[in-house]
Amino acid sequence: MVPLTLAEHGALAQARLPAVIWDFFEGAAGSEWTARANADAWRRHLLRPRVLVDVSAPDCGTELFGARLAAPYGVAPMAYHGLAHPDAECATARAAAAAGALLVVSIFAGRTLEEIAAAAPGGTRWLQLYWLRDREALAALVARAEAADYRALVLTVDAPKVGRRLRDLRNAFALPPGMTAANLAARLTSGAAHAEPGRSGIEEHSRQQFDPAVTWADLAWLRRRTTLPLLLKGVLTAEDAKLAVDHGADGLVVSNHGGRQLDGTPPAADALAEVVDAVPADLPVLVDGGLRHGADLARAVALGARAALVGRPVLWGLAHGGADGARAVLDLLREELLDTLVLAGRPALADLDRGALASRSPYI
Numbered sequence: 249m250v251p252l253t254l255a256e257h258g259a260l261a262q263a264r265l266p267a268v269i270w271d272f273f274e275g276a277a278g279s280e281w282t283a284r285a286n287a288d289a290w291r292r293h294l295l296r297p298r299v300l301v302d303v304s305a306p307d308c309g310t311e312l313f314g315a316r317l318a319a320p321y322g323v324a325p326m327a328y329h330g331l332a333h334p335d336a337e338c339a340t341a342r343a344a345a346a347a348g349a350l351l352v353v354s355i356f357a358g359r360t361l362e363e364i365a366a367a368a369p370g371g372t373r374w375l376q377l378y379w380l381r382d383r384e385a386l387a388a389l390v391a392r393a394e395a396a397d398y399r400a401l402v403l404t405v406d407a408p409k410v411g412r413r414l415r416d417l418r419n420a421f422a423l424p425p426g427m428t429a430a431n432l433a434a435r436l437t438s439g440a441a442h443a444e445p446g447r448s449g450i451e452e453h454s455r456q457q458f459d460p461a462v463t464w465a466d467l468a469w470l471r472r473r474t475t476l477p478l479l480l481k482g483v484l485t486a487e488d489a490k491l492a493v494d495h496g497a498d499g500l501v502v503s504n505h506g507g508r509q510l511d512g513t514p515p516a517a518d519a520l521a522e523v524v525d526a527v528p529a530d531l532p533v534l535v536d537g538g539l540r541h542g543a544d545l546a547r548a549v550a551l552g553a554r555a556a557l558v559g560r561p562v563l564w565g566l567a568h569g570g571a572d573g574a575r576a577v578l579d580l581l582r583e584e585l586l587d588t589l590v591l592a593g594r595p596a597l598a599d600l601d602r603g604a605l606a607s608r609s610p611y612i
């Protein structure tokens with residue numbers, strides 16, 4: 249079967265993956281309400297098409313921090329792509345570069361930053377960080393990212409610890425043998441390889457390694473260590489968006505972590521406008537969570553996002569088809585976006601503003 253929707257990519261992946269790994273990918277915190285709401289919220293923004301517009305040459309290309317992208321999209325940072333496919337992040341890097349998409353590499357990647365860069369030399373890559381207790385490890389990663397031509401840093405700020413993910417607790421999820429975070433010393437990663445019944449190795453590991461005492465005041469330490477643009481990922485409120493700007497953030501990612509952290513937060517699609525409206529107009533705001541169709545990319549741009557990141561669907565493609573599968577997911581999103589631009593009578597991203605949407609329809 250040639251998958252024609254992201255959901256069909258998901259079905260192929262689920263058929264292939266061990267259930268505990270599928271659960272780790274798909275799972276979210278608590279009742280998983282926020283994870284479900286993420287996808288539903290995009291669809292509540294109905295599209296308002298314009299007619300008799302010249303749509304013969306639609307263009308969804310864009311530029312982000314000086315890099316050219318084929319569409320306003322990227323791969324969200326996700327730990328351990330090797331759980332999906334043996335070629336791991338190197339395959340994802342090849343897919344993203346071929347599709348003209350940004351790749352945000354997780355601090356918990358299973359391949360080194362240098363291997364990932366070498367796998368797709370022309371690609372646009374950023375590095376995501378969690379604030380570890382071991383600051384020297386963080387500083388070393390920043391230096392390596394700069395040397396390997398990563399173009400920005402993304403500090404994830406919604407995770408003083410990993411959320412309470414019931415599927416992982418039920419499965420006593422732990423990393424399989426051989427699966428390690430290649431960019432960190434073994435002493436910083438070994439905790440995720442074992443879980444007692446009713447526990448999650450990932451959650452325990454985060455309690456050991458993540459610094460839950462970090463505050464806005466600490467950002468200056470990171471800011472001083474790099475000239476790269478610094479984005480904060482996991483901001484959902486106007487208050488925090490303003491604080492981020494005051495503390496030198498160069499961009500934001502509106503995100504509830506795909507519902508994997510605090511269940512009950514607003515869907516990302518609903519938080520986006522609040523954040524966009526709180527920051528200077530030229531500050532790049534990205535968004536992730538629940539984007540499952542190219543039309544959702546159009547919705548994100550219309551609400552003020554400069555680009556959107558896609559998480560689980562890329563792992564679905566990777567799981568069933570390696571680099572080709574991940575690329576197929578990204579290509580499908582771009583094709584669907586172009587189709588949306590044409591049929592909505594808005595042939596360029598600049599034509600997408602809030603007038604392109606009828607929000608919060610009473611009909612669905």
Ligand SMILES: Cc1cc2nc3c(=O)[nH]c(=O)nc-3n(C[C@H](O)[C@H](O)[C@H](O)COP(=O)(O)O)c2cc1C
Pocket residue numbers: 272273274286324325326327354355356376404481503504505506507508536537538539557558559560561
């Ligand atoms: C398996 C998995 C691992 C993830 N690992 C990370 C991570 O290492 N760092 C991070 O900031 N976010 C991580 N996330 C969250 C994603 O970056 C992103 O916020 C979320 O997946 C977007 O939602 P979506 O999957 O609905 O597209 C992870 C998500 C998944 C599904």
Ligand SMILES: CCCCCCC(=O)C(=O)O
Pocket residue numbers: 326327356410440450451453454457505508
């Ligand atoms: C201590 C390892 C944490 C990895 C967390 C990755 C993940 O599942 C997520 O951020 O979500």
